[in-house]
Structures are given as C-alpha cells and as structure tokens.
Amino acid sequence: MGISDIIEQFIRESMSDENFVELQRNELANRFGCVPSQINYVIQTRFTNERGYIVESRRGGGGGITIKRISVNNSNPLMHIVNSVGDELDYPTARILVSNLADYGALNSREAKLICSAMTDKVLNLPKPTRDTLRATILKSMLINLI
DSSP states (O other): OOHHHHHHHHHHHHTSSSSEEEEEHHHHHHHHTSOHHHHHHHHHHHSOGGGTEEEEEOOSTTTEEEEEEOOOOSSOHHHHHHHHOOSOOOHHHHHHHHHHHHHTTSSOHHHHHHHHHHTSTTTSOSOHHHHHHHHHHHHHHHHHHHO
C-alpha cells in the first residue's frame, strides 16, 4: 500500500461517522512524513466531485481543508444517476458512478462488478462517440431494471 493509499484511507476513516472532515494540510503531512503537496495530490485525485466529494481549501494557517461527502437527497439514488447521466459517458466516469452507488448501498458489490464489466472499452469495441453513447444507454437501462 502506497503513501497515497494510506492517506486516502485515513481521510475516509475520519469521515466514517460524519459526511465531512476538517483537516490541516501541514498536520497531515507531518503525520505521514510527507510533503504538503502529497496531501494536495491525494485530495485532488481521490476526493473529486465525480467521486462524490466537495473540497473546500483555505490558504494560510496550515492549509485548512474541508472535505464533504455529497449526499444523494433523491429517495432513489439509482434514479438519481439515471436522470443525471447524459447522452454520452466515458468508462472512468461510469465506473465512479457505479462505485458511488455501491458505497451508498444502492448496489451490492456483485451488481457493481457486473455493470462495470458490461461497460468496458474492451466489451464496447466501437468508435468513441458510439461507444460512449452506448455505454450511457446500457448504464441507464441496467439501473432502471434494478429499481
């Protein structure tokens, strides 16, 4: 497990009881024996909007950071995703959406794996615009059938 994985795990565990966590960049860097830019890297790559997070950063004073988990206010998170997916969807975004549904408990791990496996670029061996359109259609159809 690399330092980025360890930092990510620590932040996620810090959020386990709440949907947000407030951190100090310098304190985290000292705790994990790394530079503050490593903390920035983890936050910028693993706590993105696409993955269901909002990050607020403050300059100075040790670099305060607030990370909030986006709540799905819709009573049915599957329908929320169906309504939010546009006409085209690339695989990394599709995988993140499905992963978020599994994190929320809307899908079990088996369902998430099956859906992701049906949407890979290898399976959808078509030119990009057609592939991304088909991927969006497949995801919507699978989720609607699970409702």
